[in-house]
Amino acid sequence: MSMERIFNFSAGPSVLPLPVLEEAAAEMTNYKGTGMSVMEMSHRGKVYDGIFQETKADLKKAMNIPDTHEILFMAGGATMQFSAIPLNLIGKTGKADYALTGNFSTVAMKEAKKYGEINIACSSEDKNHTYIPEQKDIKVSPDASYFHYCSNNTIYGTEWKYIPETGDVPLVCDMSSNILSFPLDVSKFGIIYGGVQKNMAPAGAAVVIINKELAGHEHPLTPKLLSYKVMIESDSMNNTPPTYTLYMLGLVLKWLEKQGGVEAMAKLKAERSKYLYDVLDDSKMFIGCADKDARSDMNVTFRTTSAELDDKFIKEAKAAGFDTLKGHRAVGGMRASIYNAMPIEGTQKLAAFMREFEAKN
Numbered sequence: 001m002s003m004e005r006i007f008n009f010s011a012g013p014s015v016l017p018l019p020v021l022e023e024a025a026a027e028m029t030n031y032k033g034t035g036m037s038v039m040e041m042s043h044r045g046k047v048y049d050g051i052f053q054e055t056k057a058d059l060k061k062a063m064n065i066p067d068t069h070e071i072l073f074m075a076g077g078a079t080m081q082f083s084a085i086p087l088n089l090i091g092k093t094g095k096a097d098y099a100l101t102g103n104f105s106t107v108a109m110k111e112a113k114k115y116g117e118i119n120i121a122c123s124s125e126d127k128n129h130t131y132i133p134e135q136k137d138i139k140v141s142p143d144a145s146y147f148h149y150c151s152n153n154t155i156y157g158t159e160w161k162y163i164p165e166t167g168d169v170p171l172v173c174d175m176s177s178n179i180l181s182f183p184l185d186v187s188k189f190g191i192i193y194g195g196v197q198k199n200m201a202p203a204g205a206a207v208v209i210i211n212k213e214l215a216g217h218e219h220p221l222t223p224k225l226l227s228y229k230v231m232i233e234s235d236s237m238n239n240t241p242p243t244y245t246l247y248m249l250g251l252v253l254k255w256l257e258k259q260g261g262v263e264a265m266a267k268l269k270a271e272r273s274k275y276l277y278d279v280l281d282d283s284k285m286f287i288g289c290a291d292k293d294a295r296s297d298m299n300v301t302f303r304t305t306s307a308e309l310d311d312k313f314i315k316e317a318k319a320a321g322f323d324t325l326k327g328h329r330a331v332g333g334m335r336a337s338i339y340n341a342m343p344i345e346g347t348q349k350l351a352a353f354m355r356e357f358e359a360k361n
């Protein structure tokens with residue numbers, strides 16, 4: 001039918017585990033003897049309810065989520081949460097803190113500005129987001145309703161290596177591009193959220209893990225479907241949820257558990273990215289974009305000595321089976337997105353290809 005699967009370095013929607021795709025394909029037209037596809041089922045039916053509750057339970061287990069927190073599945077991706085967060089939380093004091101370490105944290109801040117007073121607690125904009133600020137450089141406002149940051153900067157290829165200390169101010173974190181890739185103490189967070197299309201599932205939903213104490217204080221004009229209180233009370237089923245996406249998330253979570261869970265993912269992501277960072281450290285042609293101590297294990301950003309050579313590299317890499325390596329226009333050059341589902345051979349072989357390319361050029 002078609003050629004073999006290639007190594008897909010897309011930033012998102014991105015690579016999914018092959019066994020998950022195969023299982024979904026096998027169940028596509030007849031889910032476990034029901035005579036119908038999961039896509040065709042009522043979200044209120046018994047079979048789908050089983051899928052939904054199991055997915056929720058598996059996520060709770062995978063991330064060791066305490067009972068103080070509720071898992072919500074909401075439509076609209078991470079970007080919809082940029083609005084939902086201030087609508088639900090900023091009313092407490094009218095103020096919020098934002099850490100600006102890349103594109104998405106800046107977009108989130110601009111959206112929140114519509115609803116209250118924003119303090120920029122720290123920013124890496126002075127060096128085009130090539131680094132992560134240190135704790136001592138973060139100015140937390142004691143009267144902020146919450147503190148928002150983005151744990152992995154998908155476009156710039158930087159990752160927070162620590163959880164910021166914010167005292168009594170609830171932590172809200174956009175974990176879209178590194179959720180489920182490392183063990184984490186969820187109890188430290190007011191909200192963890194992420195679009196599912198990077199490390200969890202096909203596009204179509206956001207996962208929101210919220211300390212239940214934060215719900216119920218939303219602005220009166222908050223759309224019903226963006227109210228955390230409404231979503232908690234209706235178990236994310238006030239209306240039709242993205243049923244097939246959540247079924248796929250369930251399959252990914254089963255796959256993740258088989259691999260050894262988030263502990264195994266943390267080990268694997270360090271190994272996977274090392275192949276590429278070793279090339280960058282050895283090379284006279286390839287240059288890493290991010291500071292060494294801020295390097296992301298999920299998105300590796302780099303360039304060569306010229307834009308022409310970048311183009312040549314991207315073209316030749318694609319022909320050799322390494323797809324979607326073009327960097328975001330804000331950074332230029334190349335970006336290899338290497339999420340949980342990227343096989344280790346993907347970066348091993350790309351690293352070898354880079355060394356060969358350098359030798360030839």
Ligand SMILES: *Cc1c(COP(=O)(O)O)cnc(C)c1O
Nearest residue numbers: 077078079104154174176177195
């Ligand atoms: C991709 C991404 C987003 C945007 O996600 P959508 O689901 O498309 O809204 C937000 N934040 C981060 C960190 C991302 O990587």
